[in-house]
Structures are given as structure tokens and as C-alpha cells.
Amino acid sequence: MIPSKAGDSPRARAPLVADTLRWLLGSVFVAAAVPKILDPEAFSLALIRYDLLPDFAVTSTAVFLPWLELVSASALLFLPSYRVASCSMLAALLAVFCGALGYALARGQTIPCGCFGGHSEADGGPWYELFRDVALLAVAAAVYFWIPDKSRPPVRASPS
């Protein structure tokens, strides 16, 4: 029998921090997804203002993207065997959001980010929204780092 190295993992040394960060990331994404699911039209309008997507892709993105956020966040919170995949997905989404916000800022746009629904607008403005997404990306990286070995996809042991 191969001895478990779980006790040596960084998560084992700081389980409270690991779980707190995971719940923080998952909760933020759930909170962001629900208003967008409830009001896809307003989120569509927010997407249009970024001027990044062709018209035909705007509404389908507005319908499916919040569900991708919600499904991935739920998997991160409640499905241990999906933590690597869901954390990777959320990190990829955050990278896309950072790119979109950075692109809007580079063009001098001061549009509401629509991150928490179509009418949402952070008090701190677009730079604050970009900073918030970068900070969440760092949280996602930390969550990935602290995922315990047992929740990673199983590796088949050699019979010998």
C-alpha cells in the first residue's frame, strides 16, 4: 500500500484557508450568475456595450455564460472530484473577464461591467472592477494550488 502524502500537502497545513478561499470563489460566482440568469436581457445589453461579440453571439452568450458560472461554481463547492476542472474553468472565465475589462479600459470606455447582472456597476469604477477580477484570479490560483491530491483525477497505479 502506498502511503498517503495528504498530510504533507499545503492544504493539509492550512485547511481553513483552503476551504475559505474555495467558498469565497464559489460564492462570488454564484452571486454573479444568479442575477444574470434572472435578467438575461440586461446582461445582453451589458455584453453589447463591450462591443467584443458579433450580434448573433450576444444573446446566446448571455443565456449560457451565467449557467457556466453557476454550474462550475456549484461543482467547485459540492463535487470534490470536479474541483480541478471547475477551478480551471472559473480561472479561465476570470481571465476572459479581465481581458474584456482591460480592452474596454484601453479604448477609454467607462461602461458598467455587468459582472453581477446588467445593471451592476461597482462604486470604484472600471479600474476597481479590473482589480477585483485580477484578485479573484489570484484566489482561483490559490484554490487550485490547495486542492487536495485525492480530489485530482485518479491516476491508475501500475499493477507491479
Next chain:
Amino acid sequence: MTILRQISALCLAAGIFGTVVNMLSPRGMPLSATADTLLAIQAVREGIIPLDVQAMERAVRTRSAVVLDARGPDAFRSGHIPGAESVPSLSRAEVLRVVLERVPPSARLVVYCGSPRCSAALDLARWLSGAGYRGVSLFTGGFETWVLRNDPVEGR
């Protein structure tokens, strides 16, 4: 490979949930709506009357409404819909000067900006509605659609 399979499963689940909820929800949307349709939907929900380009042409031809251009001053100077007043949406003092002092609250107002993708006109229409104007309309196509129809342009 397992992670890729799991990511695919997450995407598939999101697709299934999104499709089913969009079909069943009263707020479901056509998945291929255009930008001006979306803007019209948003305007209706906020009590603002959306105008298509034909309705806008009629309003301009019959001078039945005060037309307000929400784009910036430079865009306005380079060409605008005939008879339009420049009301850059970022300058609320300008709104007060142009609109509130000269136009009675019973007047019909039509607001537009550059294209269906800009937010300035909807913001201005929202602001005017909040200021007590009841007949606020939004030309959803914006100046871009006006020009594409070869309609007359002033200021060029």
C-alpha cells in the same frame, strides 16, 4: 484527459440548463437577437418607447418630436439627424440647459446615439424619464442606421 472530460461535462450541463430555462422562462430570449432588438427590449422594460428607423423618419419629417443627440460634441458636429439638439449624456448641466429650460414636460422627446451598441442614448432617456418627461422615445438604430438608410444628415 479526465479534466478535459469534466470541463466538457460542465459545459454540457450549462448548455442543457441554459436551453431549458431559456425555453421555459417568461424572460427567455431568441438566441440570435440583434443589438437594436435587445436595446428595444431593454427600453420597453424601462418604460421608454423604442422607435425603429421608419418611425424615426416619420418623427423627423413631421417634426412631431424634439430630437436629442446623446453623442459627444465632435460626433454631433461631424453630422447629425436634421433638427437634432446636441445633449452629450455625460453633461447633465447641458441637459438642463437644452431640455428642461426649453421643452415642456408634455413634449415628445426622441433620443439617439451612435449605434445600437452605445449606451448614452438609453442612459439619457432613463434620466429624462426620471426628470418627469413622459413621452421619451429611443431611436434604437442610432445614427449609424440613419446613415445606412441614406437619410438626410445635417452638419456635414
